[in-house]
Every structure is written in structure tokens, then in C-alpha cells.
Amino acid sequence: MAVSVLSKKGYHGTTMEEIASKLLMTKGSVYYYFKDKQDLLYQSQIMLLEKSLENIKTVQQQEMPVNEKLRKAVVVHIEYLLRERSGFEMMMKPEHIFSLEQLEKIIQLRDDYGKCYDSLILEGVEADVFHSVDVKIVRNIILGAMNWVTQWYSDDGKKDKREIAESISDYLLRILIKE
Amino acid sequence: MAVSVLSKKGYHGTTMEEIASKLLMTKGSVYYYFKDKQDLLYQSQIMLLEKSLENIKTVQQQEMPVNEKLRKAVVVHIEYLLRERSGFEMMMKPEHIFSLEQLEKIIQLRDDYGKCYDSLILEGVEADVFHSVDVKIVRNIILGAMNWVTQWYSDDGKKDKREIAESISDYLLRILIKE
Amino acid sequence: MAVSVLSKKGYHGTTMEEIASKLLMTKGSVYYYFKDKQDLLYQSQIMLLEKSLENIKTVQQQEMPVNEKLRKAVVVHIEYLLRERSGFEMMMKPEHIFSLEQLEKIIQLRDDYGKCYDSLILEGVEADVFHSVDVKIVRNIILGAMNWVTQWYSDDGKKDKREIAESISDYLLRILIKE
Amino acid sequence: MAVSVLSKKGYHGTTMEEIASKLLMTKGSVYYYFKDKQDLLYQSQIMLLEKSLENIKTVQQQEMPVNEKLRKAVVVHIEYLLRERSGFEMMMKPEHIFSLEQLEKIIQLRDDYGKCYDSLILEGVEADVFHSVDVKIVRNIILGAMNWVTQWYSDDGKKDKREIAESISDYLLRILIKE
DNA sequence: TATGAATGAGTTTTCATTCAT
DNA sequence: GATGAATGAAAACTCATTCAT
Numbered sequence: 001m002a003v004s005v006l007s008k009k010g011y012h013g014t015t016m017e018e019i020a021s022k023l024l025m026t027k028g029s030v031y032y033y034f035k036d037k038q039d040l041l042y043q044s045q046i047m048l049l050e051k052s053l054e055n056i057k058t059v060q061q062q063e064m065p066v067n068e069k070l071r072k073a074v075v076v077h078i079e080y081l082l083r084e085r086s087g088f089e090m091m092m093k094p095e096h097i098f099s100l101e102q103l104e105k106i107i108q109l110r111d112d113y114g115k116c117y118d119s120l121i122l123e124g125v126e127a128d129v130f131h132s133v134d135v136k137i138v139r140n141i142i143l144g145a146m147n148w149v150t151q152w153y154s155d156d157g158k159k160d161k162r163e164i165a166e167s168i169s170d171y172l173l174r175i176l177i178k179e
Numbered sequence: 180m181a182v183s184v185l186s187k188k189g190y191h192g193t194t195m196e197e198i199a200s201k202l203l204m205t206k207g208s209v210y211y212y213f214k215d216k217q218d219l220l221y222q223s224q225i226m227l228l229e230k231s232l233e234n235i236k237t238v239q240q241q242e243m244p245v246n247e248k249l250r251k252a253v254v255v256h257i258e259y260l261l262r263e264r265s266g267f268e269m270m271m272k273p274e275h276i277f278s279l280e281q282l283e284k285i286i287q288l289r290d291d292y293g294k295c296y297d298s299l300i301l302e303g304v305e306a307d308v309f310h311s312v313d314v315k316i317v318r319n320i321i322l323g324a325m326n327w328v329t330q331w332y333s334d335d336g337k338k339d340k341r342e343i344a345e346s347i348s349d350y351l352l353r354i355l356i357k358e
Numbered sequence: 359m360a361v362s363v364l365s366k367k368g369y370h371g372t373t374m375e376e377i378a379s380k381l382l383m384t385k386g387s388v389y390y391y392f393k394d395k396q397d398l399l400y401q402s403q404i405m406l407l408e409k410s411l412e413n414i415k416t417v418q419q420q421e422m423p424v425n426e427k428l429r430k431a432v433v434v435h436i437e438y439l440l441r442e443r444s445g446f447e448m449m450m451k452p453e454h455i456f457s458l459e460q461l462e463k464i465i466q467l468r469d470d471y472g473k474c475y476d477s478l479i480l481e482g483v484e485a486d487v488f489h490s491v492d493v494k495i496v497r498n499i500i501l502g503a504m505n506w507v508t509q510w511y512s513d514d515g516k517k518d519k520r521e522i523a524e525s526i527s528d529y530l531l532r533i534l535i536k537e
Numbered sequence: 538m539a540v541s542v543l544s545k546k547g548y549h550g551t552t553m554e555e556i557a558s559k560l561l562m563t564k565g566s567v568y569y570y571f572k573d574k575q576d577l578l579y580q581s582q583i584m585l586l587e588k589s590l591e592n593i594k595t596v597q598q599q600e601m602p603v604n605e606k607l608r609k610a611v612v613v614h615i616e617y618l619l620r621e622r623s624g625f626e627m628m629m630k631p632e633h634i635f636s637l638e639q640l641e642k643i644i645q646l647r648d649d650y651g652k653c654y655d656s657l658i659l660e661g662v663e664a665d666v667f668h669s670v671d672v673k674i675v676r677n678i679i680l681g682a683m684n685w686v687t688q689w690y691s692d693d694g695k696k697d698k699r700e701i702a703e704s705i706s707d708y709l710l711r712i713l714i715k716e
Numbered sequence: 717t718a719t720g721a722a723t724g725a726g727t728t729t730t731c732a733t734t735c736a737t
Numbered sequence: 738g739a740t741g742a743a744t745g746a747a748a749a750c751t752c753a754t755t756c757a758t
Contacts, residue, residue: 012191144327145320370549502685
């Protein structure tokens with residue numbers, strides 16, 4: 001995947017040649033499929049965000065207590081993130097790369113994703129399972145803790161990806177859960 | 180400060196000319212003080228990390244209950260981070276930019292910083308104020324949640340920096356604190 | 359040829375722009391074919407040295423008395439040198455320009471070339487046509503006298519290239535030839 | 538001496554900083570004594586050439602057979618050259634560095650130096666000690682063979698500087714001497 | 717005299733992008 | 738559809754030179 005390459009060294013740090021070779025294409029071919037470098041990144045980001053949204057929506061629709069849902073959402077996010085690693089790291093500070101129009105769509109998707117967590121939290125509060133909290137702040141604590149995983153997780157630790165994901169998820173729920 | 184400039188568009192996205200003009204210098208002058216672009220970033224990172232370490236060490240030495248110390252450490256970190264913003268954003272994935280030797284020092288400082296949180300957590304566990312937890316994971320949840328702030332905090336929200344910092348700090352302590 | 363340009367003002371004195379325009383290319387194109395300026399010089403030197411070696415080997419294999427062979431070798435060298443002029447002038451003191459690895463190959467080729475003269479001299483000594491001499495010193499007198507030509511030869515003298523070459527060759531043989 | 542530094546990497550390859558540090562001065566001070574880089578080189582070249590001229594004139598005035606004089610001139614040149622090494626290597630192709638006026642003086646001195654060899658040769662021819670030869674060519678064979686020494690002489694060989702110089706001198710005289 | 721900080725003009729190098737084949 | 742040669746605009750970097758102290 002192109003994103004994987006892009007995000008290792010950042011947008012400007014990755015050359016089209018590197019991307020092309022990672023995609024097993026030649027530089028010329030990449031330009032057949034993508035308008036330009038920016039477009040390549042844009043398409044990749046959209047895919048990533050849409051898949052993430054899909055992931056969390058699937059979780060939301062499952063029949064289970066809200067704390068279980070949030071728990072699962074966190075686990076799924078971390079697992080997906082460690083798989084697609086690179087793409088997520090790119091997500092930081094995209095302001096200077098994209099056009100306004102592109103940015104709008106990306107921010108929209110990011111917001112949508114954030115909102116999913118918000119509604120899980122609110123659902124829990126209403127069900128009296130969660131404490132009443134500042135939703136925006138708690139949502140961002142959750143997002144931050146999850147996304148930070150790429151900075152420290154390494155395959156050769158004691159715990160595997162799923163275990164890490166579940167641990168994090170458990171600890172984060174302590175912020176919310178009553179009793 | 181140079182870092183502030185660097186991190187807005189990322190290392191590769193920022194030109195030496197931009198950095199120079201931000202520092203009210205000419206490109207030539209910047210090269211008089213720094214060997215090259217990499218060196219500029221390196222020196223800045225070192226300063227940032229050393230200042231952070233100093234910050235947390237100051238907190239550690241204060242006479243107060245351990246939960247208060249951790250609370251304060253988080254607040255101080257977030258406040259410093261929102262002030263120096265940019266530098267921190269650069270801290271992600273520095274592997275591709277630095278030389279092995281430089282990386283070693285940076286990783287050392289990062290580790291030292293992480294260890295400070297570890298010892299605060301352990302101190303709390305031993306004082307029976309905190310639950311017994313997987314220190315590495317909880318430390319990283321805290322770091323992730325704190326560092327993520329740069330991604331979403333904006334001056335024009337309802338809460339100011341200190342309030343945000345204290346909120347986050349409170350929520351994070353819920354993961355650890357008994358009772 | 360790139361070398362011709364390079365050697366007029368020396369390696370550092372010639373800009374890539376000048377080289378490119380001499381090659382009827384753009385600066386960018388030059389970088390498509392050569393890794394960097396150093397590489398450009400290196401490739402050129404190798405070509406030059408390999409062609410010189412080829413030249414002398416051809417002479418060595420011809421059926422003729424050894425004094426004639428040496429005579430011819432000198433003539434061929436000077437003629438080639440006056441044609442490729444520039445490249446040879448660059449050959450002096452390449453130590454500071456090339457990498458160790460590159461230098462090794464260049465020195466190897468230079469040595470090989472020198473050895474060809476040595477064996478012609480020895481052949482003559484054994485055939486009792488030449489005086490017994492310090493081969494290393496005589497070889498270097500020959501090389502020095504030949505390569506110096508670029509420093510003084512000018513097209514508008516009385517003698518043309520071939521005549522000069524033959525004169526030099528005759529005089530040099532006096533050092534060696536018996537009777 | 539400044540020249541020594543200059544000639545190791547060539548005019549353009551040597552920075553004023555390197556020259557300054559070799560002269561145990563700071564960059565600023567060098568500019569107190571020399572107008573600019575070019576001037577520095579020019580002064581050095583002049584000194585070198587004037588000293589060489591002085592050397593050969595001293596030899597010319599000595600009372601000894603002409604073949605001995607030429608022999609001695611060659612020895613003195615090589616010895617001086619191996620001592621001041623660097624300066625001589627700079628002497629090649631100075632056209633692009635100097636101003637017309639400077640060039641004129643340098644070429645004048647070079648010519649004067651060449652002429653000294655010419656007159657030694659002619660003196661020998663008239664004394665019937667030397668064969669009648671093309672003076673220009675033989676002079677240049679001598680100069681070439683002598684100046685090439687810097688390209689191959691290394692302190693750790695079997696022969697020391699004087700022995701090398703005498704050997705070369707002997708061999709070169711074979712080109713000229715009758716019987 | 718001596719210094720070292722500052723500069724800008726020039727040089728090397730990189731790389732997204734184009735385009736003929 | 739695919740390629741790789743070619744390009745130019747922009748970026749990193751160098752260094753002779755100046756100048757305030």
C-alpha cells in the first residue's frame with residue numbers, strides 16, 4: 001500500500017520513486033493512476049478513514065452492552081492501526097499538504113469518526129454505565145492513547161497486539177465506567 | 180525558536196530559508212551555527228527533551244502526595260507542550276531523520292522521561308494510592324493522551340490551556356487511583 | 359565528453375551547469391546518468407584509463423622490435439592525450455576527490471598502465487637492445503615527459519601533434535637504447 | 538606556507554578557512570595581508586618561481602662543465618620541488634584563476650625559467666658536449682620528467698630524494714650527451 | 717592588528733512531473 | 738497502459754568576503 005511508504009518518512013520525505021517501487025510500479029505508471037503526489041496521499045487517507053469508520057460502525061451495531069462496545073471499538077482501532085501503521089502516522093497535521101476542498105472531506109471523516117466515540121460515550125452515560133464526563137476531552141484521551149501505540153509498540157515485546165489492545169481498552173474504560 | 184517553524188510543516192516540508200527568516204537570520208547565518216538541517220533539528224529536540232526532563236524532575240522533588248505529583252506532571256507537560264507545540268509534533272518518528280548516534284541520545288532522553296512517569300506510578304502503587312497496573316502500558320496511555328493534545332486543542336474553545344490540562348490530568352488519574 | 363569540460367578549470371572550478379551545457383544536456387539530466395559530480399569524474403577517469411590501457415596493449419601485441427614498440431607506445435599515448443587533453447590533466451592528485459574505493463580502482467588502472475611500460479623496458483633489456491636501467495625511474499621519466507605535453511603544446515607551432523610525439527619518442531629512446 | 542595548502546586540493550578545492558588555519562591565522566587576518574584568495578595564490582606563485590629562477594641562476598654561474606651544470610640544475614629543481622611540493626602542483630593551468638596582468642608576470646617568469654634550460658642546452662651544443670637537438674622539445678622533456686616526480690615519489694621508497702634526483706638527472710643527460 | 721559573526725551569491729543536489737515511444 | 742529519459746524549479750549547502758568590535 002502506498003500509504004505505508006508515505007508515512008514512514010512523511011509526505012515530503014518520501015519520493016515518488018520510493019512509492020512507485022513499493023507499489024511494484026514505475027514512476028510513470030503511478031501518474032497514470034493518480035493525478036499527482038497529493039492526490040495519491042489524499043486517496044489513501046480517504047480509504048483509511050472510510051475503513052476506520054466502517055470498522056467502528058460495525059461495532060456500534062452489534063448487540064452488546066455499551067461498555068463492551070467501547071471496549072471493542074478501542075481494540076479494533078488499535079489492531080487496524082498496527083496493521084496499517086504508516087497511514088495513521090501520516091494523519092497528523094495534514095493542513096499544509098491538502099487543498100481546502102480535500103481538507104474539508106478529510107476533516108469531515110475525522111469528525112465523523114470522533115463522533116462515533118462521542119456517541120458511544122453518551123450512550124454509556126445515558127445508560128448510567130459511564131460517569132458523566134466532558135465528552136470532547138475523554139474522546140481525545142481515548143484517541144490519543146490509541147494512536148500513540150504506533151510510537152512504542154514493537155512486535156518483540158511480551159504481549160501481542162491483541163493483548164496490548166485489550167489492556168489499553170481496559171485501562172481507558174476505568175475513566176468512564178461506574179463502580 | 181527554530182523548532183516551532185520546523186514542526187508546522189514537518190522536517191522535509193520546511194525550507195532552511197523559512198527557518199532562517201523565522202529566526203530573523205539569513206540562510207548563511209543558520210549554517211554558521213548549525214552544521215546542517217538535521218543538526219538544527221537535533222539540537223532543538225535535545226533542548227526540548229532536556230527541558231521536559233527538568234520540568235518533571237522539579238515536580239518529582241516537590242513535597243506532596245504522589246497522586247498530586249502525577250497530576251502536576253501531566254499539567255506541566257501539557258502546558259509546556261502547548262507552548263512549544265511544534266517541537267513536540269516533530270518528535271514522532273524521528274528514526275529516518277537522525278543518525279544512529281544522534282538517535283541514541285534522543286531515545287535515551289525519551290526513555291529517561293518515560294521512566295519518570297514509571298517511577299511516579301510505582302511510587303503510587305507502593306504507597307497503596309494507585310492500583311497495581313502494567314506500568315509500561317499505563318505510562319504510554321498517559322503520554323499518548325497528553326501528546327495528542329496538539330492535534331485537537333485550539334485557543335478558541337471554552338476551556339483555556341490550564342483547564343484542559345487539569346481535566347485531562349483528572350481523567351487519567353482515574354485509571355490509577357484507588358477508591 | 360564531460361572530462362574535457364571538467365579539466366579545463368579543474369574539478370572544483372567547473373560547475374555542473376557548465377558540464378551539462380557542454381554535454382548538451384540539462385543539469386537534471388546529468389544527474390539522471392551520474393550519481394553526483396564525483397561520480398561523473400570517476401566514470402570519465404575510468405574510461406580514459408581503460409582506453410589508454412587498451413591502446414598500449416594493442417601496441418604490445420604487434421610484431422615489431424621492442425624499441426619500435428616503445429616508440430609507438432609513446433606516440434600513441436601523446437596523440438591520445440592531446441586529443442582528450444583535459445581528462446589527463448585531471449588525473450593529477452585525485453586523492454582528495456575520490457572515495458577510497460574509487461581511488462583503489464583508479465590506482466589499479468594507473469599501475470597497470472605503468473606496468474605496461476615496465477615490461478616493454480624489461481623486454482628491451484632482455485633482448486639486449488636497451489641498457490639495464492632503474493625501471494621505475496625510467497618509466498616515470500617517460501610518463502612525465504609525455505604527460506607534460508599538455509602544458510606546453512599548442513596547435514600553432516611549427517610541428518604538428520604527430521611530429522611532436524615522434525620527436526619526444528626519439529629523444530626518450532636515447533635514454534634506453536644501446537649503441 | 539599557504540601554497541602548500543592551496544595545492545593539495547587545488548585552488549577552488551581549498552577554502553580560506555583551511556588556508557588560514559594552516560597559516561595559524563584566522564580567516565579575518567588572512568584578509569589583512571592579502572587582498573583576496575587570488576592574490577594569495579599569486580604572491581605565492583611569484584615567490585616560488587622567483588626562488589626557482591634564483592636557484593638555477595646560481596647553478597649557471599658556477600664554474601663547471603656544462604653537462605655538470607645541467608645535471609646540477611635538475612637535481613636542485615627536484616629537491617626544491619619535493620620540498621615545496623604543493624606549490625608546484627598548483628602551477629598547472631593557472632589561466633582561469635589569474636587576471637591577465639597577473640598571468641603575464643607568471644608566464645614571464647615561467648618562460649625565464651625555461652630559457653635557463655634552453656641556454657644550458659645550447660651552451661652544451663656549442664661546446665660540442667651535447668648533440669644538436671630541438672631545444673624546445675628537449676627542454677620540455679626535462680621539465681616534464683622533473684615535475685612528474687611529485688606524482689610518484691614517496692618518502693618510503695628505497696632511494697632518498699637526492700638519489701632519485703641524481704638518477705633522473707643522469708638518465709636525462711643521456712638524451713643530450715655525446716659519446 | 718586581529719577576530720569571528722554575518723552574508724549573499726553561487727553551487728550542488730533533489731524530485732515531482734511530463735512526454736515521446 | 739507502461740516506461741524511463743529528460744526537465745526545471747526549488748531546496749540544501751558552501752564559501753569568499755565584509756565589517757563591527
